Amino acid sequence: MKALLAIIHRDLLLVMRRKSEVLTALFFFVVVTSLFPLGIGADAALLRKIAPGVLWVAALLSTLLGLHRMFAADYQDGSLEQLVLSPQPLALLVTGKIIAHWIVCGLPLVLLAPIIGIQFDLDAGSLYVLMGTLLLGTPVLSLLGSIGAALTLGVRGGSVLLSLLILPLFIPVLIFGAGAVYAHSVGLDTSGHFSLLGALLILALAFVPWVSTAAVKIAIE
Amino acid sequence: MLEARALACVRGERRLFEGLNLTVSSGECLHVRGENGVGKTSLLRLLTGLSKPETGEILWGGLSINKDVSTFHRELLFLGHRDALKEDLTALENLQLYAALDDVHLPDEKALSALWRFGLRGREHLPVSCLSAGQKRRVLMARMLTRQAKLWILDEPFNALDVHAVQALQDLIAEHVEFGGLVVLTSHQEVTLPNVRVLDL
Numbered sequence: 305m306k307a308l309l310a311i312i313h314r315d316l317l318l319v320m321r322r323k324s325e326v327l328t329a330l331f332f333f334v335v336v337t338s339l340f341p342l343g344i345g346a347d348a349a350l351l352r353k354i355a356p357g358v359l360w361v362a363a364l365l366s367t368l369l370g371l372h373r374m375f376a377a378d379y380q381d382g383s384l385e386q387l388v389l390s391p392q393p394l395a396l397l398v399t400g401k402i403i404a405h406w407i408v409c410g411l412p413l414v415l416l417a418p419i420i421g422i423q424f425d426l427d428a429g430s431l432y433v434l435m436g437t438l439l440l441g442t443p444v445l446s447l448l449g450s451i452g453a454a455l456t457l458g459v460r461g462g463s464v465l466l467s468l469l470i471l472p473l474f475i476p477v478l479i480f481g482a483g484a485v486y487a488h489s490v491g492l493d494t495s496g497h498f499s500l501l502g503a504l505l506i507l508a509l510a511f512v513p514w515v516s517t518a519a520v521k522i523a524i525e
Numbered sequence: 526m527l528e529a530r531a532l533a534c535v536r537g538e539r540r541l542f543e544g545l546n547l548t549v550s551s552g553e554c555l556h557v558r559g560e561n562g563v564g565k566t567s568l569l570r571l572l573t574g575l576s577k578p579e580t581g582e583i584l585w586g587g588l589s590i591n592k593d594v595s596t597f598h599r600e601l602l603f604l605g606h607r608d609a610l611k612e613d614l615t616a617l618e619n620l621q622l623y624a625a626l627d628d629v630h631l632p633d634e635k636a637l638s639a640l641w642r643f644g645l646r647g648r649e650h651l652p653v654s655c656l657s658a659g660q661k662r663r664v665l666m667a668r669m670l671t672r673q674a675k676l677w678i679l680d681e682p683f684n685a686l687d688v689h690a691v692q693a694l695q696d697l698i699a700e701h702v703e704f705g706g707l708v709v710l711t712s713h714q715e716v717t718l719p720n721v722r723v724l725d726l
Contacts, residue, residue, distance in 0.1 A: 306625065306628070307625065307626055307628065310622065310625035310626055311626065313622075313625075314611075314622045314625075314626075317614065317618070317622075318611060318613055318614065321613035321614065321652075322613055380607075381607055381608070381609060381610070381611070381612070382605050382607030382608065382609035383609045383610075383611065385575060385603070385605060385607075385609065386603075386609045386623070386626075387626065388575065389573060389574075389575070389598050389601060389603055390598060390626045390627055390628075391595050391596075391598040391599040391627060391628050392595075392626065392628065393595070397626070524575055524576075525575065525576045525577065
């Protein structure tokens with residue numbers, strides 16, 4: 305447990321020392337989502353309709369921007385070898401890195417979403433649903449993304465390959481995440497969507513750390 | 526005791542070595558020598574368990590290193606040719622974070638005195654990116670001192686060090702060996718260490 309906190313602390317400290325990389329992803333999210341209302345114009349009904357899809361797609365893409373950093377820096381300077389050789393189980397350390405990635409790249413999206421949502425004329429209820437789905441969905445994005453980040457370690461042009469590998473895996477999260485907001489706006493029950501997102505999160509939490517750990521070990525060898 | 530039996534290492538198409546046996550017991554130092562590309566680093570990585578041998582096995586205290594990985598890692602310190610320091614963090618933070626990950630209790634005074642011993646007084650709060658290559662190696666020497674590992678596996682530890690630092694590192698290794706530690710190192714320089722055996726690949 306101490307090691308888990310130590311690795312999260314370490315990764316957050318590193319992010320604080322080099323803020324630009326993280327801020328880029330956040331600005332990307334804000335800018336992309338702001339372009340739609342500007343481009344489409346003041347058609348409030350249309351904006352409300354496309355809001356869930358736009359916000360979710362922007363969230364996927366901005367998560368993707370920060371993904372390759374998850375292991376690449378540690379791989380290049382040799383720290384990843386030291387993590388593998390630490391007495392702590394590697395899966396624990398990998399989980400810590402995923403959590404740190406979510407705190408930096410996922411959590412801010414959850415907090416920013418309601419402000420962005422106002423641009424799309426979403427009502428308070430839809431904003432809550434949007435935040436809820438992002439809160440459940442973004443950890444899944446970080447988890448699934450870690451597999452791609454670990455598999456593309458040391459590969460030239462890895463970040464393009466990473467997008468191709470990982471984006472298809474994000475589709476279920478996109479469908480249920482955006483679907484919940486849409487369902488709420490037309491007055492349908494959203495509990496099904498939330499249950500499915502929760503199930504995806506639990507499944508990913510249970511299996512992904514092991515898969516990413518195996519991929520890191522392969523990359524080190 | 527570290528023991529390797531009938532090790533063979535294959536890199537791509539090339540067979541680097543095979544049938545390699547070695548033992549290093551407590552209080553001994555093994556100096557691995559050989560030309561560039563002969564497989565020194567590969568051998569060291571095999572001994573740490575980072576890569577798996579084609580054939581053969583590696584034993585630590587009579588047990589295969591893959592059996593009780595956590596115990597083996599607790600007693601192992603591996604320093605590769607990359608320094609594994611975080612450039613954006615200070616020397617002190619690097620030491621402390623590694624201590625936390627390695628599950629070693631390291632009070633601030635101990636970390637600071639380790640850094641001071643290797644001539645980093647006044648530089649402990651500078652980001653590592655501001656340090657020279659030799660100073661980074663000195664931070665690693667401070668890590669060796671504070672890590673409390675029994676087995677040190679060092680890949681080219683004398684690189685980038687000035688004359689004084691080479692002497693300081695030799696003293697550090699000699700001290701470790703004297704207290705019953707084990708050291709496996711590669712170096713192209715002649716090293717003057719007690720209880721040193723040479724393995725020519």
